[in-house]
Amino acid sequence: MSFAYQNKKLMCEGMAVAAIAAQAGTPCYLYSAHQFRENFGAYRNAFLGADATICFAVKACSNIAILKLLGTAGAGADTVSGGEIRRALLAGIAPEKIIFSGVGKTEDEIALALESGIGQLNVESPEELEIVDGIAAARRAKARISLRVNPDVDAGTHEKISTGRKSDKFGIPWPEVWETYQEARTLSHLEVEGVACHIGSQITDLAPFEAAFAKVTDLARELQADGFRLRRIDLGGGLGIQYRDETAVDVGDYAAAVMQSVRPLGLQLFLEPGRSIGASAGALISEVQFIKHAEGRSFAVLDAGMNDLARPAIYGAYHEIIPVRQGDPAESYDVVGPVCESSDIFGTNRRLPRLAAGDLVAILNAGAYGAAMSSNYNTRSLPPEILVEGDQCKVIRERQRFEDIIALERY
Numbered sequence: 001m002s003f004a005y006q007n008k009k010l011m012c013e014g015m016a017v018a019a020i021a022a023q024a025g026t027p028c029y030l031y032s033a034h035q036f037r038e039n040f041g042a043y044r045n046a047f048l049g050a051d052a053t054i055c056f057a058v059k060a061c062s063n064i065a066i067l068k069l070l071g072t073a074g075a076g077a078d079t080v081s082g083g084e085i086r087r088a089l090l091a092g093i094a095p096e097k098i099i100f101s102g103v104g105k106t107e108d109e110i111a112l113a114l115e116s117g118i119g120q121l122n123v124e125s126p127e128e129l130e131i132v133d134g135i136a137a138a139r140r141a142k143a144r145i146s147l148r149v150n151p152d153v154d155a156g157t158h159e160k161i162s163t164g165r166k167s168d169k170f171g172i173p174w175p176e177v178w179e180t181y182q183e184a185r186t187l188s189h190l191e192v193e194g195v196a197c198h199i200g201s202q203i204t205d206l207a208p209f210e211a212a213f214a215k216v217t218d219l220a221r222e223l224q225a226d227g228f229r230l231r232r233i234d235l236g237g238g239l240g241i242q243y244r245d246e247t248a249v250d251v252g253d254y255a256a257a258v259m260q261s262v263r264p265l266g267l268q269l270f271l272e273p274g275r276s277i278g279a280s281a282g283a284l285i286s287e288v289q290f291i292k293h294a295e296g297r298s299f300a301v302l303d304a305g306m307n308d309l310a311r312p313a314i315y316g317a318y319h320e321i322i323p324v325r326q327g328d329p330a331e332s333y334d335v336v337g338p339v340c341e342s343s344d345i346f347g348t349n350r351r352l353p354r355l356a357a358g359d360l361v362a363i364l365n366a367g368a369y370g371a372a373m374s375s376n377y378n379t380r381s382l383p384p385e386i387l388v389e390g391d392q393c394k395v396i397r398e399r400q401r402f403e404d405i406i407a408l409e410r411y
């Protein structure tokens with residue numbers, strides 16, 4: 001654990017969280033370089049010996065310094081927009097280790113992907129096949145594509161992060177997959193290289209993965225038998241983490257399930273984990289502004305809001321909240337933000353030491369879908385991001401100034 005107490009003081013690696021917050025101000029995101037490397041390393045080790053590329057899902061934590069750290073450790077990048085492709089390239093990730101997925105790619109984004117020579121474009125509909133073929137033709141190039149198929153399994157995850165059921169908008173519907181592959185092979189500017197799927201996020205059970213892998217590897221085998229010269233299979237991301245009392249799937253068990261399905265095919269393997277690499281490596285640090293009592297409840301009002309960390313408000317997600325100065329739980333608080341929305345709540349009935357204005361708390365497991373989802377709602381500045389390594393830290397994104405927020409407005 002890279003966030004732990006030492007002499008009752010919360011540390012991030014070798015640095016006191018309170019000291020960093022005093023320098024950087026609050027709210028701020030803190031990341032542990034060590035934890036990022038360890039989480040990535042768990043994947044790398046689990047797939048050692050396989051021809052596997054672990055492509056970090058950039059949307060989980062998009063800061064270029066983080067992408068650079070992971071890229072240096074050997075990661076590729078899974079991207080879902082032109083902007084994310086550009087981030088990955090700026091981070092020095094080799095184009096051939098970049099995957100581009102997404103249901104609504106624009107022509108500009110597809111052109112950027114082809115020009116940058118990224119390794120894999122995941123096509124998600126027959127219409128998109130023709131568009132990609134047309135853009136490649138205009139450039140006298142060949143687009144290396146995989147089809148993202150929807151294996152129609154229910155990952156049993158949250159409604160808003162499920163992607164692999166037939167009712168979800170993602171991927172090519174299972175009954176249309178074969179036909180779409182046949183169409184793809186008739187288009188002369190496409191190189192059909194693989195099969196891709198991604199069934200959802202925060203999945204804490206191996207069974208849906210196994211069901212999807214079985215379907216997708218069967219498909220790959222049938223395609224090979226039909227003469228497709230496949231090079232790769234991409235099994236997406238989605239491994240869940242323990243936010244509260246879930247039991248996360250062990251990366252080793254996951255790898256064993258993947259290998260069992262994929263190894264006989266002799267294909268390159270691509271994976272797209274995001275949350276399971278980023279989440280535990282980050283925390284949002286916030287200062288208590290007021291303690292407010294109403295209707296017999298105690299509210300701890302923070303200077304962080306749903307614009308800084310949206311998951312509780314959007315998904316009803318649970319994030320553990322701990323004091324930066326350790327003490328015995330003495331009170332129950334509803335921990336809330338200042339944003340004018342009743343969903344701006346980080347947690348209810350949280351047992352914490354008695355808090356007062358000026359005290360700091362850490363909202364844990366915020367390293368994935370935290371800063372990356374932050375917004376300017378209520379004209380609040382994006383918080384800074386700080387990367388800690390041992391007893392050193394550096395600001396990897398400055399706090400946004402008011403002038404930056406309004407810079408593009410004309411009045």
Ligand SMILES: *Cc1c(COP(=O)(O)O)cnc(C)c1O
Pocket residue numbers: 057059060078080101102198200201202236237238239272273274275276
């Ligand atoms: C979001 C996403 C991922 C990452 O999912 P995690 O649950 O964070 O591992 C991978 N692939 C695609 C296509 C995605 O959209």
